[in-house]
Amino acid sequence: MKWKDFVTRPWAGPRGPGDQIKMKKAAEDGFHIDLRGCQAGYKFDEVIPYSVEDSITKDGYGNYMCKLKHDESHHAYASIVELCSDKICNFLQVSNFLE
Incomplete structure (x- = not known):
């Protein structure tokens, strides 16, 4: 992938079949999706894919996940640059956490 494409493309993909099954099962059972268990302890509205079954494991990189915005919108980041900006x-703000 060319550099410009990498830094300007949205930073998430669609929910896979594992997520779809968990969403359907949670609705049928009357449970909130977060109670179904997510890889690495994230909540459903924090990452895509949520399900280990949808993760693409690559040697040395662990499970594939795209973090979603933590601003109550839970949308995907517009780019890796926006994600990095949020992380920075x-x-x-970490020094303010203990105040």
């Missing part, structure tokens, strides 16, 4: 801003 969060890091700069």
Whole structure:
């Protein structure tokens, strides 16, 4: 992938069949999807894919997940640059967590 394409493309993909099954099962059972268990302890509205079954495991990289915005919109980041910006801003706020 060319550099410009990498830094400008949206940072998430669609929900896979594993996520779809968990969503359907949660609705049928009357459970909130977060109670169904997610890889790495994330909540359903924090990452795509949520299900280990939908993850593409690559040697040395672990399970594939795209973090979603943590701003109550739970949308995908517009680009890797936007994700990195959010991570840097969060890091700069860490010193305020103990106050």
